[in-house]
Amino acid sequence: MTTDVATVGPDTPFKAVAVLLASWNISGAPVVDEDGQVLGVVSQGDLLEREAPHGLLKPGSRQAKRKAGAAFVADLMTSPAVVVRTGDDVAVAAKLLEEHHFHRLPVVDEAGKLAGVVSRSDLLRVFLRTDGEIREEVRDEVLLRVMALDPSALYVAVHNGIVTLNGTVERESMIPVIVALIRRVDGVVEVRQTLRARFDDRGVSPVPPGPTGLLSRKRPLV
DSSP: OBOSOOOBOTTOBHHHHHHHHHHHTOSEEEEEOTTOBEEEEEEHHHHHHHHSHHHHSOTTOHHHHHHHTOOBHHHHSBSSOOOEETTSOHHHHHHHHHHHTOSEEEEEOTTSBEEEEEEHHHHHHHTTSOHHHHHHHIIIIIIIIITOOOGGGSEEEEETTEEEEEEEEEETTHHHHHHHHHHTSTTOOEEEEEEEEEEOOTTOOOOOOOTTOOOOOOOOOO
16 A cells, blocks of 8 residues: 555645645545544545536435535545555455445554555555565565464465465464465465364363463363
8 A cells, every 4th residue: 555645634625635636646535634534535526526516416416516516625525435444455455446446545544544545556566576575475474473383394385476385283273374364465366275283273262261360171062
């Protein structure tokens, strides 16, 4: 995503928005309040609807009347905004861009504050990463740093963005976590794995600590 984002406030005048979009050579900008919360998005389309509302909107509709006399962003913007969150997968952003025919989407953090903007070109750039770069991130970031595994103990190969992974890990519950983390790596198209586990811990669940502060295992019913 791009973090250097042109934004406007709800009280920004119509003409100022037109100048901003032209000077930044962008088709739209997020509308944020003083706390950075995303209120909506104002686009070139919104400006055109203000200038020729009866040609673009249903005549007599509430939206057409509101935009026809709009002088500030609050009456021009499209709200609520379609957004993605910083933790969302790139596939989520791609789907929303395609469904709504947008060129870019605001990206918000967990508090709903603007973190950046993701565009179609940003998503395409992800898949321009080399296989070597992807493999390096899978080994160094996912396996070593996050999962605390020795990357050399597993076979990791990447071809055309497809990650092939096999070998043995300690616990069965680690496998879906590893796969999910690798899928989140930029440029990964697919994950193919034949991982095995030394210990099947899928039937073992921790319970809240008792008076002794120890965890006990849940026994299977027989």
